[in-house]
Amino acid sequence: MAKSTGLGQTTLSVDDASGTARDIRNDITNWQFSTPRGVQDVTGIDKSANERLLLLADASITLNGVFNPSANRxxxxxxxxxxxxxxRTVTNTVNGVTMACEMLFSDYQLTRSDSGELTWSAPGSLADGTVPTWA
Structure with a gap:
């Protein structure tokens, strides 16, 4: 597969509280997805550079969008x-590769700017201990 942009080939769905996946990508203006690993410093005093071990995997997501009160949006x-x-299951597909994770959303922030925009932001964190994997 060739290098590509994030234009046109993105899908994103989030489960509602009852567990039904909803395609809300039309309301999302941008998102950030992170899959960090913990690291333990195990450098002995006999070393001249850091020595580390990889620890637990994690994932987080922040969705940002425009307010839309319509049903299933x-x-x-x-x-x-x-x-x-x-x-909530979050399923994100970008140019044919998919990441699906069980996430706990910790906030749903609404912002009304001084120019009148009504936007939102929703941060989520990995919920179930399953290592995030792109497929």
């Missing part, structure tokens, strides 16, 4: 974040 999906404690 972003607000309808995320409005229950403050009142429910459910893991």
């Amino acid at each position: 972003a607000h309808d999906v995320l409005k229950t974040v403050p009142s429910t404690s459910v893991a």
